[in-house]
Amino acid sequence: MRNLSIRKFSNNKIAWLYVISGGLLLGICLLGLFYSSVTVTVPTILHIILDKTLNMGWLSDVAKNEEMIIWNIRLPRVLLAFCIGASLALAGAAFQGLLRNPLADPYTIGVSSGASLGAVLVLFFQVSIVGLGSFTLPVVAIIFGLISLFIVFGLVRLSSKSLAIETIILAGIIVSAFIGSIVSLIISLSDRESMTQIIYWLYGSVGMRGWSHIQLILPFMLIGSFILIYHYRELNALALGEDAADHIGVDVKKGKTFVLIGASLLTGAAVAVSGSIGFVGLVIPHLIRLVTGPNHRHVLPLSMLVGGAFLILADLMARTIIAPKELPIGVITALIGAPVFALLLIRERFGKGANK
């Protein structure tokens, strides 16, 4: 009886966490839509959204410019922030599970850098692969992200037998530095105007993108999320190590490949539309794990919800702190994320020391 009630309680707790995260997300969405230089009332915002999506508006006279601001500028901005935050947080959670390493994140292991190089190349040379059209940008970014991931893994394989935590981060830094210098090279070769553009883009931003960018990220986000959430059991099993996972019947090679592809899809697509925004994938899954425990069945979806909400909030801060000017959103996430990263690194060391 006691056990049953405990299970009920923990199930309830998890259910409540979903409700709270969902509520938080909606609240922050509304806040993001509401808070800006031009004030539009909340009922009006809701009316515009429902009217546009479900044709269920109830207000008769809504100013055209308000509708413009909400529907064409703020809503895509908020949604894009959500998509990117959700993608990065989910990718981070997956990388961490796969590498058995709470310090892994698309940014720290070099995938983001690779993807941004791909994106810069596309933007700078105005390339377009036949048949892909505007999807050239995310596809190239994803492919470059995957390539840099393989280079990082190759470096780790060559330098140490185990996928040691520090080695992965170190290899990520090496690859990021290398790619960074290539990007710098491209920037220095370009004219002044595109230079500012690329630099600003590199810092990451979700502003001035519009619906087209949501179209760019959405398919990859859906596929990537599905792949990762579908493989939650494999991620759990990998916590025991690859051999032990193999022993309980997990096809480790297949599972790893799928998780890497899924996480790279998410990262590449997110970087392609927003530039590199760091540390979301590091901070959010860590917070979720503190509350729910490490079971990926809940860590993955909750990371998406909370990651999305976090980035909307970060964007809100980015555009209000020094309004009317905007800070790059990457600055905000790095200001929050880097200290957390340092804290985790120290904790990891202490944990190790205590175990041995």
Place this chain on the structure above:
Amino acid sequence: MITVQNLVGGYTHFPIIKGLDLEVKKGEFFALLGPNGSGKTTLFKLITGQLPIYSGNISICGEEISTLSKLEKAKKMAVLTQEVQVSFDYTVEEIISLGRYPHQKGIFKQLSKKDRKVIEEVMEITQIGEFRKTQFRMISGGEKQRVLLAKALAQEPEILLLDEPTNHLDIKHTFQMLNLLKERQKTTGLTIFAILHDLNVASLYADRVALLHNGSFLEAGEVDLLRKEDQLKKVYEVKVKSQSHPTVPKPQLLMTPNHFSSSQLFNFEDSYKIIQSEDYLHVHFNRPLRTISNTAVGAGIQWLKQFCQFEGPKPDKQLPYDAGIVTSAKLEDMVMVTKVIEDIHMMVIVTGGTGKSINIMLFIDSHFTDGALIDGYMSAVEAKVKTMHDLQMFESGESSDTLLLALTQQGTNIAHAGSGTLVGKAIGQMVHGAIKECFSKYAEKIH
């Protein structure tokens, strides 16, 4: 259950297993033995499919493993290795539920009612229910291993493969673990194939064992093959003595480290001290003697240093001794004789009298095998009986006569000490003389 035929395999370019046949029967506990580097883990990994097979084949439950998918294999066969490192703070229950992986169906693959039932069952068997919500990394090594066993059992396997599962565990947890496995083997017919380091543990738990040497079996069969000291010495390159467990009919092995084989000779006469008082006699050697005796304390074959006889109740004074008796004989009638016969130093101490028990302690500066020890014991008894006969004392007053034979175990090894041999005769002579003297002393005192 597991059939291995003419197996060759191992790491690339270098087969470690070279032509090996093996048959593990259903419901059997089969132990794989061998030193490090003999190929135990390689064979193990070939069976789990982690290493490639060059030639030959392995089948489990009648099906060749290459035809089985990973999931099918995991349903039939579970693996328990040495302690694994678990990343993140998974709870014990979450770790165990991973064992249900091969059984989960459907797109969402949630834990079904049956899964939960199995998890509860294995937690009960392994007695880890109380830690279910505890984080895996917070529990002790022994508990961790029980959790991993529970995870393996949650797979509901027909075969359990163990790779040194008790390596990090202390004796308590090793036996707890193996008792659990043995119980499971008996009750559910689980087939167990285990790599074990400890030969004595293997002897106690396994039904059959195999000795792996340079990639093939040197011996395979019943546990009694662990009595073959030569084969064990060949494989492990250590001096091994096989003995029987005192209460269980299984062989146990005793290793002899090098530094004991070359100990220096010592002088017998200088190696003991005797203290005699009114109520006790204390013979103290400065090194342990190989002793066979039936005294109240120190019975059996052992290594002992201090020998005592007490008259009446034991004195209050704390007297250290390893072998001793309380005798009804008078200690003042004690007879002590030392002699050198056939170059062998001997000392005998006899107490006794008419109607009293006769207590003989015989110390010999020689090296007897276990067989010779018993020969010598017999020779002494024969001499005692003959002497009593000669003295016309056909029955001893009490049935509690004692005899203790102690050997310094230095000098050349003597394998026979029956009453027909020189040593046996010497023993007889010593015992005969001493008893006779003891009785005449007693008789003198009476008259």
